[in-house]
Amino acid sequence: MKHFSLILVFLIFNSCQYFEKQVPSEKELLQKELKAINWKEVDEFPSVADCEKISIKKERQQCFFDVMAQLIQEKLDIDTLSVLYPELDTIEVKVTVFPNATMKFEPQFPKDSVAYDTIKIDSILHARLIDFPKVNPAIKRGIPVKTQFILPVILKEKK
Template sequence: MKKLSLLLLFLIVSCQLFDKKVPDENELLQQELQKINWSEVDEYPSVYACDTMQNKEAQKQCFFDYLSQEIQQKISVDSIQMLYPNIDTIQVKVTVFPDKSTIFETQESKDSLDYNLKEIDSIIQSSLSNFPPIEPASKRGVKVKTQFILPVIIKKK
């Protein structure tokens, strides 16, 4: 009899352990979404030359340095210097999509009134049409679209 009453007492107590309130799934989702920093990515976009770096900040710096150098190199041989000799820096908006496609656009700047933005954008588009592939950024393991504005210095010959 004592064993039966102990068993019954154990069952009653153990059932109360499992009788905890389960949080609502929408509430859990909202809590998780609030924890995520949406203004930063877990992994920055990258190129083959920077893949070997382990440090996140070093890889980011390598990527931006590589991008600046490649763009400078590709547009330095074009007619931008001949058409607009006073331009020393161009603001280029770079958009990297999850499917590894990349778009380069010229952004307006304070001295953009001195030159034809559409003409320069056309030169940049044609110069960068065969740009090396860029590995997109990722957030929580999912490839995401990123955009940034990169100041590109026009090297004088």
């Protein structure tokens, strides 16, 4: 019994250290968590229905880029861009996918774009780049987020 009471007293004095530990503040925890998050990458890239069945992240991303580039090329094939500007073989299009699954397309012109009527090309692109299939936005930590990327779109000449 004497040993038991001695052990009990020893445990009581040693257990005090567990109650004296300082708990970090909410702001400190938030700052630590925010620093740990990689804001340059998303957990899941935007996707279309055709790419949903792919489970490998990089392949799903490439599928999405391929489908988007193909859809943009098909929509621009029916226009006169290649006839008006035969020297213009590729247009880079900045695609923004918003959290509400809407998209915005902005042509990116090279620095020497004075040779092109950028306003006319921009208006043609905005008129043609509509009615896309539903796009699932990118996901970061379970929340839909805005993403942007630039797709090179190859213009084909009509024959």
